[in-house]
Amino acid sequence: MDTNYRIAYDKGWQDLKQKDPAEVARSMDVRYIEEEQQLVVPFLNEIYTLDLKHQTITRKSAGQAPGIETAILILHYLSFFQSLAEPANKWVSLKEIPNGGSLFYPAFHKTAIQGLIKAYGQQPQLLLEYAPRLAGQPAAFGDASAVFQVFPKIPLCVVIWEGDEEIAANATILFDPSIAHFLHIESVIGLGGYLANKLIKLAQEQ
Structure with missing residues (x-):
């Protein structure tokens, strides 16, 4: 180890x-x-x-x-938690998570987001096909998106925008801002990367 x-x-x-x-x-x-x-x-x-x-x-x-x-x-x-908190039922980028989200975003984009773009950017419908294997539910963002209840108090939302000859494909992982109460920033990033890697692996296995 x-x-x-x-x-x-x-x-x-x-x-x-x-x-x-x-x-x-x-x-x-x-x-x-x-x-x-x-x-x-x-x-x-x-x-x-x-x-x-x-x-x-x-x-x-x-x-x-x-x-x-x-x-x-x-x-x-x-x-990690220090006090009671509940999900805010809204979505934000990692950049908006306090204590380092914006600082760590470039590395997160390179390690997690780019992998999602490569795996799903030309076939966003595959996200909807594979998401149920991780208990994901369809959402209404981008060309395809799904919400994953990663932990009881932590949902994550993966969004894919399809690329074509003129527009590059894109992706993001969105967080409920309450996640800052439940995990320190390194674990927030780790959790996003963990979900991304699970989805990338599902796409690669097909």
């Missing part, structure tokens, strides 16, 4: 274990099974169980541990 990932993973557990799990469940809309000391967390189209006593994470469908990136995002979702 990469050292930076291991540090982030261990810190995620450390931060989570400093919180009251019942409060975590109430605040982040997940389930706490007190007798088992377990948190049950929906993440995209999967359910994950965090065993607080044994400090393990298991994907329900496979009965095995998720990848390190998945695990870190789940831990950050459960441990």
